[in-house]
Amino acid sequence: xxxxxxxxxxxxxxxxxxxxxxxxxxxxxxxxxxxxxxxxxxxxxxxxxxxxxxxxxxxxxxxxxxxxxxxxxxxxxxxxx
Numbered sequence: 001x002x003x004x005x006x007x008x009x010x011x012x013x014x015x016x017x018x019x020x021x022x023x024x025x026x027x028x029x030x031x032x033x034x035x036x037x038x039x040x041x042x043x044x045x046x047x048x049x050x051x052x053x054x055x056x057x058x059x060x061x062x063x064x065x066x067x068x069x070x071x072x073x074x075x076x077x078x079x080x081x
Contacts, residue, residue: 012072016043019069023047023078026061031081041074051080 016036023045024032031048050058058078066076 015069015071019043019065019071020045022065022069023062026065027053027058029081033081041072043071043073043076044079045076046079046081048081050078 016034020032020034023029024047027047027050029047029049033046035044036042037044053061062076062078
């Protein structure tokens, strides 16, 4: 892996960790798990307590976070843990 690729990967990892932490804090979750499906460019995020939020509130909280961080995923799917 070249230095540029390594820096890009590190930057991606940092952005991903920041996204996961931001979602965890925003939904007041005590636990979070995530999985990156590289082949389909989908991020799955399981958040403890997400099932306590109505769908419209999840969208209100998550949409600005996704827009601000602008990760290169085709889709980000939030699931209850």
